[in-house]
Amino acid sequence: VTVSELGEHPLLARILARLPRPGAHLLVGPGDDAAVIATGRNERLVVTTDTLIEHVHFSRTWSQPADIGHKALAVNLSDLAAMGAIPSWALLSLALPGDLPVVEVEALVDGFAATARAAGVSVAGGNITRSPGPLMIDVTAAGDVASRKWLTRGGGCPGDELWVSGHLGGARAALEMWQAGEAADEGCALRQRRPEPRIRLGHVMARTKTARAGMDLSDGLADAVRQLAEASGCGARVEAAQVPIEPGAEAWWRRHDADPVDAAVRGGEDYELLFAVPARRGGRLRHVRRQVAHPVLTRIGVLTRDPAIWLERDGRRTPWPEGFAHFGA
């Protein structure tokens, strides 16, 4: 059996089963958006790592080096945001093809550095090595969170409302436009090239204990709802009519007779956040929405005791779409 044949989630499960039993300082271990480690009596470090690989996660045809540098850090900051952490430092590993122009490396580092500076992130170290194949950027990012003030995927309960930030599907639609040889809608192109980690939103939702569970939408809403519901031991019901879709993406899919809700729900790389919020915390949620005006928050559904996950369309239950599969299995 090969990696492609098995597929990402089963492979991940097999890997997790082989790791050593974690030490007591590991408060949240592998399998969530990031890990939480006790580094002192009250200090909690949140750490995550994510890799961007040319031809898999980006193309130098469609993204400038500065965009790639930005995105390599942003996708990690998004994982920290999903846990409610404030980013603090990062490590940058570059595997570079020998024939890559140095000016492109510099532009990539500039994009990374600008995003680090804006987020108050120190670049603590890293390494460079030669790649015999594609350009690769591996980033580790760490942040701080107060004791017990973090969010995991597994904290949700039946009856909790599902809220999602921003508008979905733009990043996927931009790729489709480029692959069709068209100029991408500007909003969609920005979502693909310059995703914005929702650091403040994640932090406030966690610190105020408004949300009970959270995760980011790196692999799309279809994947995120499934993961959050499963980790919380729940099912879910999502209202198709409530899913907030990026306007340029919706227009694109309508023009091509594709179902915008299905496409937006399956599309990855949005880097918005999904939260489970107890229904009686409406007051806290209004307070959060006053404090964090951007991005918008939309209620899309509810966690259920029934373990199934449904997409409701005009009062009819339809099967929840499958998520984005990295290994194409």
Place this chain on the structure above:
Amino acid sequence: VTVSELGEHPLLARILARLPRPGAHLLVGPGDDAAVIATGRNERLVVTTDTLIEHVHFSRTWSQPADIGHKALAVNLSDLAAMGAIPSWALLSLALPGDLPVVEVEALVDGFAATARAAGVSVAGGNITRSPGPLMIDVTAAGDVASRKWLTRGGGCPGDELWVSGHLGGARAALEMWQAGEAADEGCALRQRRPEPRIRLGHVMARTKTARAGMDLSDGLADAVRQLAEASGCGARVEAAQVPIEPGAEAWWRRHDADPVDAAVRGGEDYELLFAVPARRGGRLRHVRRQVAHPVLTRIGVLTRDPAIWLERDGRRTPWPEGFAHFGA
């Protein structure tokens, strides 16, 4: 100008110049074996990241998957050892070719996990992604060190003795043997496949303040002496006759009319440690050597006020060999 034409060290200098000004919590920033970060009043976190790439750092012809998994963690633990830190946790990122058999991934993870377990390292997280090219393993490792009890490359002073652990050149000689189509000497093959991070030695040398500077020999002694001397604002004199050479490697090079000292000094991937020890700390050093019997420590030279670096052979000064160049520039 391409990455290959510029070469590793100048490229690294250009990248470092573009990073944001580090925050006050970054006690040791980029450019050393690892970074030191203040995570609380007295907590110090030491972090490092290193990548192994197929066809650059290993070959699946010469190394078993379990060896590759071991080495991916060991090279990072070696960086922590060079700083005097006790390893605590690690993150594992895998970029996997789609046609890779799952059993090989499992064996690789088993090798990684066994080394983690032996070193008391928790695997806090990581990620898997598809690689359109070579197999890649990116690891971040973190450890703890007491306040002000770490070693950097830059702490040495003129007159400090240079001490190196173990025997050098085995890892390079094993590659040469395999490339010549021969079975490798067992000792050399072990050095290439199963480098042992010198965790206890690095920790005791730092904690007892026996050494004033230290670094690991990932890129060979030629590179390490140059980096430690330059970072310390010194030159160095190394006695050729004192360089400890792996016996199987020495025999191999003699058989092929190569100069064993030159080859052992240039050879990378030994993962031994180099220290600068003030001459008057001989008593502390004897104490360390009693506490840590393995690996052996050998005095090979001295840091000098004169900024040049010399290899002394039979009382004659010869130029210090150039280090190992990742980009082949």
